[in-house]
Amino acid sequence: MPTRLAFDSVVKEFPGVRALDGVSFTAEGGQVHALMGENGAGKSTLLKILSGAYSPTAGSLEIDGQRHVFPSTAAAIAAGVAVIYQELFLVPEMTVAENLYLGHLPARGGVIKGRQLREDARRQLAWIGEDIDPDTKVSYLPIAQRQLIEIAKALTRGARVIAFDEPTSSLSSREVDRLFTIIRDLRARGHVILYVTHRMDEVFALCDAVTVLRDGRHIKTFDGMAGLTVDDVIRSMVGRDLKNVFNYTPRPHGGPALEVEAVTGPGLTAPASFSVAKGEIVGMFGLVGAGRSELLRLIYGAERRTGGQVRIEGRPLPAAGPRGSIEAGLVLCPEDRKRDGIVPVRSVAENINISARRHHATAGFVLDRGWERANAASHIASLSIKTPSAATQIVYLSGGNQQKVILARWLSENVKVILLDEPTRGIDVGAKSEIYAIIQQLAARGVGVLFVSSELPEVLGLADRILVMRGGALSGALARGEAGESAVLKCALPVSG
Ligand SMILES: Nc1ncnc2c1ncn2[C@@H]1O[C@H](COP(=O)(O)OP(=O)(O)OP(=O)(O)O)[C@@H](O)[C@H]1O
Ligand SMILES: [Mg+2]
Structure with missing residues (x-):
């Protein structure tokens, strides 16, 4: 029975x-x-x-x-x-x-x-x-x-x-x-x-x-x-129809925002070279274990590079690790946002403002409470973060809503290049389209965007250009027009024989 x-x-x-x-x-x-x-x-x-x-x-x-x-x-x-x-x-x-x-x-x-x-x-x-x-x-x-x-x-x-x-x-x-x-x-x-x-x-x-x-x-x-x-x-x-999740609109691209030149380090099996233009959205596809997160961490400086160079708007990135990267305008929103991201005892608003606050402080600003309140409120609204209030401790939010808070933190930063590792993992369909819109807004402002995703439709729907990784090395680069599902998969799957 x-x-x-x-x-x-x-x-x-x-x-x-x-x-x-x-x-x-x-x-x-x-x-x-x-x-x-x-x-x-x-x-x-x-x-x-x-x-x-x-x-x-x-x-x-x-x-x-x-x-x-x-x-x-x-x-x-x-x-x-x-x-x-x-x-x-x-x-x-x-x-x-x-x-x-x-x-x-x-x-x-x-x-x-x-x-x-x-x-x-x-x-x-x-x-x-x-x-x-x-x-x-x-x-x-x-x-x-x-x-x-x-x-x-x-x-x-x-x-x-x-x-x-x-x-x-x-x-x-x-x-x-x-x-x-x-x-x-x-x-x-x-x-x-x-x-x-x-x-x-x-x-x-x-x-x-x-x-x-x-x-x-x-x-x-x-x-x-x-x-x-x-x-x-x-x-x-x-509770409504959800059409045009991606709402892709082509944008003009400027000079190089991010240049990665022959970067080597743990997790990579070959030197990696590519660039992302100002205003460009580059999607990085690959199977789990292909080395995508590792490459992002090497670019950002969370992991030590053993060779090569990274430039932001033409300037070489100092080897000072994440701190130097953030100062140069390069941020990484990590995949494991739960582990790397949240400050559990703090409120939703504090978790959103944490990096913007540091930015203000290093620039010699006095903390601007009014600005912080408005910044938190606008992100809670634009990402439809479900929380009783901005003052609620983040641990009481559902898993996906915690993710959104962490994402909001990086979106409020004054950035030139943003690296996003699986930005919509654990996030529901409605909020996904909101995140796609925000990524496109960032690009329209001239930010260079590089995002890693395991969801092929997301890569195909959002990216101007697609990079593919396989076995710790870049295995392909495809323009939006020429990239179909099978072309991307062909670069991502292990070569047989
Ligand atoms: N221990 C708690 N204290 C206060 N509020 C809570 C607690 N646990 C859950 N909530 C609230 O209850 C609601 C439902 O949360 P729940 O975690 O069940 O959502 P979910 O459907 O699993 O979402 P997700 O897809 O993001 O994981 C949310 O508004 C959340 O903030
Ligand atoms: Mg849940």
């Missing part, structure tokens, strides 16, 4: 925010059920209620006809629920085997049976197709493997309801394939799978039903994928 999960009028209130407003829907076992919605729609909050991490303000849920309001995560686990968060909850200092059986280690008379533990662990790991030594410390494993171990852990606990919150955001395409195979296997066992993502391609490749939340409310559940289009889903997510 397949499992059945139903949410019944779930409400969750935080001070000043109604994150969930009476959500009811059913997810059938033997199906992968996508949960979609704009940043701040309430997806992660719903999963936290399912996992027992939050208790609902009102409402309940039902698993196989049994009604629950979980008072703790232990209660949810006991009822057969597992939630795989983006931030994983393995204990890095413990071994794989210990993590798998955390909380229910096989023991006799208080003594943990090491051999049985290892054997059980090996069996679970074999099922997820991983040849990992159960005695390995988790801290030595890459994210993708940790995620698979989380899944194995869920199964050792007999989970029948398994929820994933944006699980693929740091996986390579091969790792995504592996994850999908495992999820399909879980589906075949009749489990309920809830799957939160912003990626339409994943929804259409993997899912059997889609539920859309907007502003904490249940908007619609599509019971099947037959006849369903991307536009249908987007329309219910944002």
Whole structure:
């Protein structure tokens, strides 16, 4: 018998925010059920209620006809629920085997049976197709493997309801394939799978039903994928039609803004040379691991160059690292904005103004509170950052909204060249088009823009010119007109034979 999960009028209130407003829907076992919605729609909050991490303000849920309001995560686990968060909850200092059986280690008379533990662990790991030594410390494993171990852990606990919150955001395409195979296997066992993502391609490749939340409310559940289009889903997510996401308009280009000449360093297998003109938007495509982030970090000076030169508007960049780069008008908005970007205890406004403030201070300005308030307010509006107020601590924002705050920080900087690493990762469809508009505005002001993206439509839709990387080296440069999907992919895929 397949499992059945139903949410019944779930409400969750935080001070000043109604994150969930009476959500009811059913997810059938033997199906992968996508949960979609704009940043701040309430997806992660719903999963936290399912996992027992939050208790609902009102409402309940039902698993196989049994009604629950979980008072703790232990209660949810006991009822057969597992939630795989983006931030994983393995204990890095413990071994794989210990993590798998955390909380229910096989023991006799208080003594943990090491051999049985290892054997059980090996069996679970074999099922997820991983040849990992159960005695390995988790801290030595890459994210993708940790995620698979989380899944194995869920199964050792007999989970029948398994929820994933944006699980693929740091996986390579091969790792995504592996994850999908495992999820399909879980589906075949009749489990309920809830799957939160912003990626339409994943929804259409993997899912059997889609539920859309907007502003904490249940908007619609599509019971099947037959006849369903991307536009249908987007329309219910944002409440309107979303045409011309890119709205590309050609701009005049000036002299060189950024010149990269024979740059070498860690992560590159050949010297890299190219330039970006004033007012030009250059997109950099490549598969995960092709060396794109590494190249950006070398240009910016976050990583030490072993050779070559970088010039901003003709002037060689001093070798002073990021500090010197920022002073020269070169900024990098990193891929891992959560880790590199936010100052968690500070407010949204402070996180937006942090770099502009430094700029003002170094220029000998007195802090201008009025300007800061206006700057924060204008970015909150233009990027539709969902926050109770500019004074709210950034940690209380949803994942995607934190991303937008960090992006806003760099957009308010007085820059000549901006490097953006995956600027729309984790960001919903509506906000994506706003970010594309902002990038084009920057270029129209004469800023040179270089952005890295793993989403081909984004590169094709936004860039004036496309650079492709493969295996740590530049492998192609294509003009907007000549760059079709297959031409770009041909440069990006490993050469066979
Ligand atoms: N602990 C908290 N305290 C206060 N507000 C919170 C808390 N957690 C979430 N919120 C608010 O609840 C709303 C829903 O957030 P949630 O994280 O569920 O969104 P989401 O749909 O997962 O978005 P994203 O796609 O950006 O991850 C947001 O307005 C968020 O700011
Ligand atoms: Mg979320």
